[in-house]
Amino acid sequence: MDEELAKPVTDDEIFRAHEGGKLDIGVPRPISDPRTLAIAYTPGVAKVSLAIAEDPAVARTHTWTHRLVAVVSDGTAVLGLGDIGAAASLPVMEGKSALFKTFGGLNSIPLVLDTTDVDEIVETLVRLRPSFGAVNLEDVSAPRCFELEAKLIEALDCPVMHDDQHGTAVVVLAALRGAATYTGRQLKDLRVVVAGAGSSGIACAKILILAGVGEVTLLDSRGIIHEGRDGLNPYKVEMAKVTNASGLRGGIAEALRGADVFLGLSSSQVPEELIATMAPNASVFALSNPDPEVHPDVARKYAAVVATGRSDFPNQINNVSAFPGIFRGALDAGATRITENMKLAAAEAIHAVALDELDADHIMPSALDPRVAPEVAQAVAAAAVRDGVAPKPV
Numbered sequence: 001m002d003e004e005l006a007k008p009v010t011d012d013e014i015f016r017a018h019e020g021g022k023l024d025i026g027v028p029r030p031i032s033d034p035r036t037l038a039i040a041y042t043p044g045v046a047k048v049s050l051a052i053a054e055d056p057a058v059a060r061t062h063t064w065t066h067r068l069v070a071v072v073s074d075g076t077a078v079l080g081l082g083d084i085g086a087a088a089s090l091p092v093m094e095g096k097s098a099l100f101k102t103f104g105g106l107n108s109i110p111l112v113l114d115t116t117d118v119d120e121i122v123e124t125l126v127r128l129r130p131s132f133g134a135v136n137l138e139d140v141s142a143p144r145c146f147e148l149e150a151k152l153i154e155a156l157d158c159p160v161m162h163d164d165q166h167g168t169a170v171v172v173l174a175a176l177r178g179a180a181t182y183t184g185r186q187l188k189d190l191r192v193v194v195a196g197a198g199s200s201g202i203a204c205a206k207i208l209i210l211a212g213v214g215e216v217t218l219l220d221s222r223g224i225i226h227e228g229r230d231g232l233n234p235y236k237v238e239m240a241k242v243t244n245a246s247g248l249r250g251g252i253a254e255a256l257r258g259a260d261v262f263l264g265l266s267s268s269q270v271p272e273e274l275i276a277t278m279a280p281n282a283s284v285f286a287l288s289n290p291d292p293e294v295h296p297d298v299a300r301k302y303a304a305v306v307a308t309g310r311s312d313f314p315n316q317i318n319n320v321s322a323f324p325g326i327f328r329g330a331l332d333a334g335a336t337r338i339t340e341n342m343k344l345a346a347a348e349a350i351h352a353v354a355l356d357e358l359d360a361d362h363i364m365p366s367a368l369d370p371r372v373a374p375e376v377a378q379a380v381a382a383a384a385v386r387d388g389v390a391p392k393p394v
Helices: 011-018 034-040 045-054 060-064 087-106 118-131 145-153 161-183 200-210 234-242 252-256 322-335 340-358 372-386
Strands: 068-073 107-112 136-138 159-163 192-197 217-221 261-264 282-286 303-308
Touching: 011 159, 011 303, 045 060, 045 159, 068 087, 068 118, 087 107, 087 252, 087 372, 118 145, 136 145, 136 322, 145 159, 145 200, 159 161, 159 322, 161 192, 161 200, 161 261, 161 282, 161 303, 161 322, 161 340, 192 200, 200 234, 200 340, 200 372, 217 234, 217 252, 322 372, 340 372
Parallel strands: 068 107, 068 136, 136 159, 192 217, 192 261, 261 282, 282 303
Antiparallel strands: none
C-alpha cells in the first residue's frame, strides 16, 4: 500500500482542505493595462457579443460554454449520506468539478438546486442552457433520477448523463472485462448477480446485458426481481423482463449459488457462507462504501478476483475513470447527447489501458492513471460520430 495512503487522514486536514471551497476561476489571458482591459471588456467585448447575436455558433469558439460542465444535484442521495439537502451537497459537487478539471481538462460549475420537483429542475436547466455545454447529474435519488435524466435529454440539445447511473455502469463493465480476461472467460458465459436495484444497480444491469453478459440476476431489498412479483415500480418491472433468465426465486442465497460474479451496490452485508457457494474462480465486486458487502479478505478465500469502491484495497472501481473522459470526448466531438455506444466505447477504452498490467489485483487502471481520460475521450468522440450525434471531423 502506498505510504501516503496509509497515513490516517485527520478531521482537521479535511476541513482545512475544504476551507473557502475547492474551486476558483482562472483568467487565461492577463488583464494588466488599458489595452487588455479594452479587449477583454468594453468596448472590445461588444464585437464578440454582436457576432454571437448574428451566429450563435460563435459562442462555441469564443466563450467557455463548449468546455463547461454543469454538475447538478438536488442533494437527495449524497454519497452514503442520503437526503441531506442542496447546500450540504455542495462540497461533493465542488469535488466533482475539481475532478473534471484535473482529469478531463474541463471547466465545471456546481449547481445545487433547492427543489426536488423534476419539472422545476428541468425548467431551470432549460433556462440556463446558454451558460453551459453539458450536464452531469449527481446524487439524485431513485426512481426520480430516471425521470429527470430522460426529461433533460429530451429538453436539452447537449450531453446529459447521470453519473451515479452511467459512470458507475461504465467502470463496472470495464472491471468485469478485466476480470473475465484474467480468469479466461467470455462475457456471454457469465451469470452476474447485481445486489441493489437503485440507480446504479439498474444502470449496471442494463449495460452488462447490452455488452453481452450471459445472464443478470437483479435483487432489491425484498429479493430477486422477477416477472409477476408484487410491488415493483415501473423501472423494476422493465428490468424483470430482461433479467433472471433462469427464473430464480428467493433472495441473495438463491441468487449467489453457482454465480460467476457478485456485484454489490447496496449496503446489505453478505455472509461468508454465501460467497462460498459461488462458482469456482468467481469475481466479487463489493462496492458499497465505506463498508463493502463482504470484506475483501473474506471474499479472497473463494474468489479469483476481488474489487471494492475503496482506495485502500486493490482493484478500486471508481467513477473517476469514466466521467471525465466521457464528457471530454462528447464535448470534443460536439455531441448533442451521450449514447449507449459511447458508454460501451468508454468501458472498452478503460479495459484496454488495464491490459498493460492485468493481473488479479489490477483488473482496472488506477483512478489516477493519466492515460485513462484521453483514451476514453478519443473512443467516446469516435463513437459519437459513428452514432450520428456529432458532426464528422472536417
